[in-house]
Amino acid sequence: NAGVMQNPRHLVRRRGQEARLRCSPMKGHSHVYWYRQLPEEGLKFMVYLQKENIIDESGMPKERFSAEFPKEGPSILRIQQVVRGDSAAYFCASSRYGQGETQYFGPGTRLLVL
């Protein structure tokens, strides 16, 4: 059974470029969550999506950040015009039934903005 897949594992971008982070949930899971982890800190919730729907984006910055989970294909977290403060580890998790259920995490994408 494949777990949650994230790619790329490491991403380097220069200030002003775009970053696209991909997440494929576990088989049978239709709920996806994105978290950000700054160095030496816990995970901060960003957004919760089901197929084709954003359920809760209360943790997403209002500008430059967007997320989608299309009917086909992986979930995408997109960061436009990246700044140095966007450097962090971004984790995706998935669950079968939604909030409250156990979330299984991917290995994360480490974004470094130069």
Place this chain on the structure above:
Amino acid sequence: AQTVTQSQPEMSVQEAETVTLSCTYDTSESDYYLFWYKQPPSRQMILVIRQEAYKQQNATENRFSVNFQKAAKSFSLKISDSQLGDAAMYFCAVSGDKIIFGKGTRLHILP
């Protein structure tokens, strides 16, 4: 709003000994879940143990067990017979409408 507090930023334990990591939380949800996740140096988040708030019985997974005190909103993790591979950051989390994580406790295992 939900909050999770882990008051021990770092802890150390001798190999084969027992250690308890503390966690307190606050939530207005009546139905929620509590989790402990482990993050080793690889930074992969690994589920250690899960507790449903409506269950009085403390969850157990092999060497890992919790002491869940619902009235006190306390959810501590006990690791018995500590092993070198247990060295990691441990995050406590509460799930209602979203999962909220504490800041973590870094656990060192002394050989």
